Amino acid sequence: MTDTALSAMPAIAKTPSASTATAGLTAKTRRRRALAYLQAAPMALVFLVFFVVPLGLTLIVSFWAYNEYEIIPSFTVQNYIDVFEGCLNTAEACTTVRTYLSTLKFCALTWVFTLLIGFTVAYFVAFHVRSRTMQMALFLVCTIPFWTSNVIRMISWIPLLGRNGLVNDTLMGMGLIKTPIEGLLYSDFSVVLAFVHLNTVFMIVPIFNSMARIDRALIEAAYDAGATGWQTLWNVVVPLAKPGIAIGSIFVITLVMGDFVTVGVMGGQQIASVGKVIQVQMSALQLPAAAANAVVLLGAVMLMIVAMTRLIDLRKEL
Amino acid sequence: MDVELIRLTKRYGNTTAVDAIDLKVRSGAYCCLLGPSGCGKTTTLRMIGGHETVSSGDVVIGPHAVGNATPAERGTAMMFQSYALFPHLNCRDNVAFSLKMRGMGKAERRAKALAMLDLVQMAHLAERLPAQLSGGQQQRVALARALVTGPKVLLLDEPLSALDPFLRVRMRTELKRLQSELGITFIHVTHSQEEAMALSDLVVVMNGGRIEQAADPRTVFERPATAFVARFIGGHNIIRLPDSTEIAVRADRMRLGPQAGSGAVPARVVSVEYQGTSVHVGFEADGLGGPGATALTAVIDDAAYAGRPLALGQTVSLGWDAAAAHHLSA
Numbered sequence: 080m081t082d083t084a085l086s087a088m089p090a091i092a093k094t095p096s097a098s099t100a101t102a103g104l105t106a107k108t109r110r111r112r113a114l115a116y117l118q119a120a121p122m123a124l125v126f127l128v129f130f131v132v133p134l135g136l137t138l139i140v141s142f143w144a145y146n147e148y149e150i151i152p153s154f155t156v157q158n159y160i161d162v163f164e165g166c167l168n169t170a171e172a173c174t175t176v177r178t179y180l181s182t183l184k185f186c187a188l189t190w191v192f193t194l195l196i197g198f199t200v201a202y203f204v205a206f207h208v209r210s211r212t213m214q215m216a217l218f219l220v221c222t223i224p225f226w227t228s229n230v231i232r233m234i235s236w237i238p239l240l241g242r243n244g245l246v247n248d249t250l251m252g253m254g255l256i257k258t259p260i261e262g263l264l265y266s267d268f269s270v271v272l273a274f275v276h277l278n279t280v281f282m283i284v285p286i287f288n289s290m291a292r293i294d295r296a297l298i299e300a301a302y303d304a305g306a307t308g309w310q311t312l313w314n315v316v317v318p319l320a321k322p323g324i325a326i327g328s329i330f331v332i333t334l335v336m337g338d339f340v341t342v343g344v345m346g347g348q349q350i351a352s353v354g355k356v357i358q359v360q361m362s363a364l365q366l367p368a369a370a371a372n373a374v375v376l377l378g379a380v381m382l383m384i385v386a387m388t389r390l391i392d393l394r395k396e397l
Numbered sequence: 398m399d400v401e402l403i404r405l406t407k408r409y410g411n412t413t414a415v416d417a418i419d420l421k422v423r424s425g426a427y428c429c430l431l432g433p434s435g436c437g438k439t440t441t442l443r444m445i446g447g448h449e450t451v452s453s454g455d456v457v458i459g460p461h462a463v464g465n466a467t468p469a470e471r472g473t474a475m476m477f478q479s480y481a482l483f484p485h486l487n488c489r490d491n492v493a494f495s496l497k498m499r500g501m502g503k504a505e506r507r508a509k510a511l512a513m514l515d516l517v518q519m520a521h522l523a524e525r526l527p528a529q530l531s532g533g534q535q536q537r538v539a540l541a542r543a544l545v546t547g548p549k550v551l552l553l554d555e556p557l558s559a560l561d562p563f564l565r566v567r568m569r570t571e572l573k574r575l576q577s578e579l580g581i582t583f584i585h586v587t588h589s590q591e592e593a594m595a596l597s598d599l600v601v602v603m604n605g606g607r608i609e610q611a612a613d614p615r616t617v618f619e620r621p622a623t624a625f626v627a628r629f630i631g632g633h634n635i636i637r638l639p640d641s642t643e644i645a646v647r648a649d650r651m652r653l654g655p656q657a658g659s660g661a662v663p664a665r666v667v668s669v670e671y672q673g674t675s676v677h678v679g680f681e682a683d684g685l686g687g688p689g690a691t692a693l694t695a696v697i698d699d700a701a702y703a704g705r706p707l708a709l710g711q712t713v714s715l716g717w718d719a720a721a722a723h724h725l726s727a
Binding site: 294296297299300301302303304305306307310314315318319 | 497542
C-alpha cells in the first residue's frame with residue numbers, strides 16, 4: 080500500500096503544476112483570440128446585417144409560395160420551375176434563356192468597349208502624363224460626370240439621339256443622309272452606348288490604380304531588352320495591369336447584369352433584361368418569383384466571375 | 398567595343414546636367430564613372446545606353462556614332478539600380494525576356510536563359526519570382542538578364558548600392574571576374590571611390606557635369622588632377638602653399654615631430670581614430686596659406702603610433718615628405 084502511494088506521489092505532484100502552466104497559457108491565448116474577434120466584430124456585423132441577412136432572406140423567400148394577394152411561407156421549388164419553364168424544349172429557346180442571352184450580349188459588348196476605352200484612358204493618364212498634379216487633375220475630370228445622377232445622364236442622350244435629335248439633324252443638315260437614321264435611340268445601340276458611358280469609369284479607376292504602381296524602370300528595362308512599344312504593352316503593362324482589369328471587369332459585369340433602369344430608359348421599355356424581369360415581378364408583388372430569379376441571376380454572375388478569374392490566372396501561366 | 402563620347406551634352410531647360418564631356422573607353426575595359434550625386438554620371442550612362450536623348454555631341458560605340466539608335470541596336474545592355482526585374486515573370490523568363498522580344502522560340506530561349514543563370518549561379522532558383530529572392534540573388538538575375546543577348550557594352554547603374562556591405566564586396570569580386578571572363582566593356586556608375594578603385598581600369602571622376610579626371614586608379618590616387626578629385630578620392634590633405642598654389646599630400650605621407658622636415662607647422666590634435674592596422678589622427682593647423690585653421694589628417698602606422706601616442710589638444714609639428722607633395726591644377 081505504501082509502495083503504491085509512494086509511486087503515485089510524484090505523478091500527483093507533477094500533474095497540478097503542469098496543468099496550471101497549460102491553463103495559464105490557454106487563458107492568455109484565449110484572451111488574445113477574444114480580442115481579435117472583438118476587433119473583427121464591427122465589420123462582421125455590417126456584413127451580417129447588410130449582406131448575409133438580406134441574401135439569406137432572399138434565398139428563403141425564393142422557396143415560398145404566392146398567389147394574387149399574399150405570399151405564403153412554405154417550401155416549394157415551384158418558383159424555380161417557373162423560371163425555367165419551357166427550357167427543356169430544345170426546338171425554341173425559352174423566355175429566361177432569351178432574356179439571359181440578351182443581357183449577356185449587352186454585358187459582353189459593354190465589357191469590350193469599357194475595357195478598351197478604360198485601358199486606353201488609364202494608360203494615357205498613367206504613362207503619357209508626366210506630372211503627378213496633371214495626372215490627378217485628369218483623373219478627377221474622369222469622375223466629374225458622376226456628380227449627376229445616372230438617370231439624368233441617360234436621359235441627356237435622348238435629345239441627342241432621337242429621331243429629330245441633334246445627331247440626325249446635323250447629318251441631314253450636312254446632306255449626308257436623306258432620312259433620319261432610325262434606331263439611334265431605343266435600340267441595342269443606345270443601350271450599349273449608355274452602358275459604356277455610365278460604366279467606363281469603373282474600368283478606368285482600378286486599371287489606372289494598377290498602372291500607377293508599375294515601376295517606370297520596368298518600361299525602361301523592356302526597352303533596353305529590345306521590346307517595341309506594343310511588345311512592352313503586351314508583355315509588361317497588360318500583365319501587371321491584370322488585377323485592375325479583373326476588378327474593373329467585375330464591376331462592369333455585375334452592374335450590367337443587374338441593371339434594369341438603363342435597359343428600360345434607353346431601350347424604350349421594349350428590350351428585356353434579367354433585372355427588368357425581376358423588377359416587373361416585384362411591382363406585381365410576386366416576391367417569391369422575383370427572389371428565385373434573383374438567386375438564379377446571382378448564380379449566373381458568380382459563375383461568370385469565377386470563369387473570368389480562371390481565365391486571367393490561366394493566361395498568367397502562359 | 399570601344400566607347401567614345403564626343404562633346405556629349407545634356408541640358409534640361411536651363412540646367413546643364415552633362416557639359417560637353419569627352420571620353421574614350423577602350424574595348425574590354427572596366428570603366429567606373431565616379432562622383433557625388435547630381436554630378437551627371439547616371440545621365441551620362443543613360444545617354445550611352447540610349448535611355449536619354451542627347452542634347453548635343455555624340456556617343457560612338459565601335460565604329461559608328463549611335464545617334465538615336467535603340468539599346469538593342471547599340472549593342473548595349475543596362476543593369477538598373479533597382480534591378481527592374483519583371484515581377485510577374487520568374488527568373489528564367491526574366492532572363493529570356495529579350496530573347497522572346499527578338500522572336501526566339503520558347504525551347505531555345507529557355508535553354509539560353511538557364512545557361513546564363515548558371516553563369517551567375519542562379520540556375521537552381523530559375524522558377525522563383527523576383528519577390529521570392531534576396532537582394533543579392535535579384536542582382537545576379539538582373540546581371541544574367543543584361544548579359545543574355547551578348548551585349549558589347551554592359552552599363553551598370555549603381556549596381557551594388559542596394560546590397561549590404563559584406564555582400565557588396567562579394568558581388569564586386571564577382572563582377573570583376575565576369576568582366577574579365579567575358580571580355581566586354583563594362584561602364585559602371587558609382588559614388589563609392591572604394592568600389593571604383595577596386596574594380597576599374599579607368600576611373601572617370603565627375604563633378605558638376607564635367608570630367609575632373611579620367612585615368613587608371615593608381616594615377617588618380619597618386620596624382621589627383623584637381624583639389625576636387627583629391628578630396629573625393631579621399632586619403633589626401635589639400636594644402637595651400639604660401640605662393641597660393643595648392644598641393645595634395647597623401648595622409649599616410651604626413652610626417653610628425655622630428656621627421657616633420659623643414660616646411661613643418663605646429664598643429665593641434667583634434668581627433669584620434671584607431672583603425673586596426675593604422676591610426677587616423679586629425680589635426681588643425683594655422684598658417685597654411687588659407688584663412689583660419691586647416692583640417693588635416695595623418696595616417697600613422699599602428700606600431701609607430703603605439704611608440705609615440707598623442708593626446709587630444711596636444712600640439713606637435715606636422716610636415717610631409719617633399720617627394721609626396723603633388724601639385725594640383727586650379
